[in-house]
Amino acid sequence: MNMKRRAFIGTLSAAGLGQALAQTTQSPVTSSPNHLLRTPLTIMAPRADGFEAVWAVSRLSLGRIEWESDDGTTGSAGADTFGFVPQGEDILRVRVAGLSPGKNYRVRSVTRAADNDETQVSAWKTFRTLDPTAHRTHFTMWNDTHIHNDTIRALHQVTPAADFLLWNGDTCNDWTRDELLVPTLLHPGECDITERAPLFITWGNHDVRGAHAFKTPRLIATPTGRPFYAFRSGPVAVICLHTGEDKPDSHPSFRGRVAFDTLRAEQAQWLRETIQRPELRDAPYRVVFCHIPLRWRDEQPPNYDKGGFDHFSARSRAAWHETLVKWRAQIILSGHTHRDAWLPPTSEFPYGQLIGGGPQKERATWTEGVADTEQLRIKVINLEGKVLRDVTFKPLA
Ligand SMILES: [Fe+2]
Numbered sequence: 009m010n011m012k013r014r015a016f017i018g019t020l021s022a023a024g025l026g027q028a029l030a031q032t033t034q035s036p037v038t039s040s041p042n043h044l045l046r047t048p049l050t051i052m053a054p055r056a057d058g059f060e061a062v063w064a065v066s067r068l069s070l071g072r073i074e075w076e077s078d079d080g081t082t083g084s085a086g087a088d089t090f091g092f093v094p095q096g097e098d099i100l101r102v103r104v105a106g107l108s109p110g111k112n113y114r115v116r117s118v119t120r121a122a123d124n125d126e127t128q129v130s131a132w133k134t135f136r137t138l139d140p141t142a143h144r145t146h147f148t149m150w151n152d153t154h155i156h157n158d159t160i161r162a163l164h165q166v167t168p169a170a171d172f173l174l175w176n177g178d179t180c181n182d183w184t185r186d187e188l189l190v191p192t193l194l195h196p197g198e199c200d201i202t203e204r205a206p207l208f209i210t211w212g213n214h215d216v217r218g219a220h221a222f223k224t225p226r227l228i229a230t231p232t233g234r235p236f237y238a239f240r241s242g243p244v245a246v247i248c249l250h251t252g253e254d255k256p257d258s259h260p261s262f263r264g265r266v267a268f269d270t271l272r273a274e275q276a277q278w279l280r281e282t283i284q285r286p287e288l289r290d291a292p293y294r295v296v297f298c299h300i301p302l303r304w305r306d307e308q309p310p311n312y313d314k315g316g317f318d319h320f321s322a323r324s325r326a327a328w329h330e331t332l333v334k335w336r337a338q339i340i341l342s343g344h345t346h347r348d349a350w351l352p353p354t355s356e357f358p359y360g361q362l363i364g365g366g367p368q369k370e371r372a373t374w375t376e377g378v379a380d381t382e383q384l385r386i387k388v389i390n391l392e393g394k395v396l397r398d399v400t401f402k403p404l405a
Contacts, residue, residue, distance in 0.1 A: 060229035116132045161198075163391070248298070288335070350388075
């Protein structure tokens, strides 16, 4: 195990913990087959008042999060919703609340083994809470990485710091083995992908496929604890939706494991209520993220019996279109087709449909959105730095 790979952790004995907690520098790195920490501290589901931390451990452990801000305030979070200190045999999760909007924090995890009190403290990492009242926001999106680790490493290298990174589905191929979950979601390409931006994830059709897919909610935190959620970042209101599978729930390849018609209907009801929330209803810019597009160039129904699948989610659109039009959604950001595309708004579909690229390095893209008082500008950029799509929106009156 090389040093670089383990740069996210420090090791110390229980006796040395107090001293380490007073330090703000990264602890020295050592390698050991019994290392408690298996992944970097992953900062997910940022909010105006906090975030959720997720990391993987090698044996039954207890965890907490410590934070400090530029103004000298400090705190820690170490309680779950049932009054336990967060514990787990493989995954630890800590929800942090009580922070201030639009503020910089340093955060780290403290993990203690249940069997022998061995304690490991992660390196500090920086985090900025969302700011719903800011005049500007900057976000990035990845999609369809499908465990192409060379692509993930290249994306990680070029994707700049932002208010959030949204990984818009198909993180994996299929969850055929339990062992795929931790490295794919919490240490993809052996990168600390929340080093420069906190992470939102939406579920793609491959993220719900395979016998172990039902375990993904244990590793993926969202603001609501559900796979659909909404938030405001500066002038942009964001709604994230789960488009489910790309074939009917009854398709034999799913072996009776999925029930997305039910989830789409629930999201339809939630959407009708959610667009009434003032921070979404009155936002200058309105953006939707969902893995499978809601529009496509060729909308002929697929023949599922002959290997066909949905290039766009007709089921999702039927459930949500009316409400998205009522909300005045400006753009749907998706993946799924593995080739970038832009379908401009029309009279029938007042929202544009932007799609990122595919998993191979030559097809991969990252998408960047910048919004201020003048415009929302969204670009799709490939790994050579070429801008493939560049669209702008004026603020809604
Ligand atoms: Fe995909």
